[in-house]
Amino acid sequence: MPYSGELEFALSLADESRRILRARYGSNLTVEWKGDNTPVTLADREVEEILRRRIAEKTPGYGVIGEEFGHEPGSADREWVIDPIDGTKAFIHKTPLFGTLIALLEKGEPVLGIIDLPILGERVYATKGGGAFHNGKPCRVSSISTVEDALLLDGSITTMEKLGYGPAWANLRRKARLHRGWGDCYGHFMVATGAAEVMADPVVEIWDVAPMGVILPEAGGCFTSIKGQPGIRERSGLSTNGFLHDTVLKALAG
Structure with missing residues (x-):
């Protein structure tokens, strides 16, 4: 498998994060609110600190981009991207639909990605050219x-409305067999494993979607911004099974 050594290491990072978050889940952690009105807990920082330390030991020279401690440039053309808890609000409210996100970028493009859902015991991962796997077994998007x-x-109907997608998204929801607000990484996980067809994330940062840039294509799906722009730096995310991607983009474009 391509990037097999890097994948083995990344999976060990996900194991470490899972151990910590399972221990912290359900406890009364102090919640702080950052300048962008998003919450952070001791668990977010603890996981990122430990993962950064292990990355520095195992892959010196690689850069690191993380939600809680920013960008640490490296001397190589590779960077790790980590989100210790994607879905901190779910974590705070004792809802198990949150996860740890880990990605490896090579010359700015994702070549390895992991979504780990610690409380559910679910994990999807992929390497570029190596396929996508759900709990160790190959996985594909739906047909x-x-x-x-x-x-x-979707991640937030309210945000979709604020950004001007409200009427178009409402029309798609009315047509769909089912709509749910299972946001954050769990929604993208559902698409990658064939359990859902569309996940719209109206506002994101690179650490929120870096793994999706390799997981979705390797699972046979598609990942772009909500405007159809390729890549993981466009501040929004749209994961689909591929069959519905153009349909959703056209609808949202009006």
Whole structure:
């Protein structure tokens, strides 16, 4: 498998994060609110600090981009991207639909990605050219090709409305077989494993979606911004099974 050594190390990082978050889940952690009105807990910082330390020991020279401690440039053309808890609000409210995100970028493009859901005991990962795997077994997106048969997910209806996508997204939701607000990494996980067809994430940072840039294509799906821009730096994310990607983009474009 391509990047097998890097994947083995990244999976060990996910194991470490899972151990910590399972121990912290459900406890009364102090919540702080950052300048962008998003929450952070001791667990977020603890996980990122430990992962950064292990990365520095194992892959010296690699850069690191993390949600809690920013960008640490390296001397190589590779960077790790980590989000210790994607879905901190879910974590705080004792809802198990949060996860740890880990990605490896090579010359700015994701070549390895992991979504780990510690409380659910679920994990999807992929390497460029190596396929996607769900709990160690190959996984693929669904083959559903009509909105009427699809499960649509989003990170925030309110934010979709604020950004001007409200009427178009509401129309898609009405047509869909089912709509749910299972946001953050869990929604993208659902698409990658064939359990949902569309996940719209209206506002994101690179650490929120870096793994999706390799996981979705390797699972047979598609990942772009909500405007259809390729890459992981466009501040929004749209994961689909591929069959519905153009349909959703056209609908959201008006």
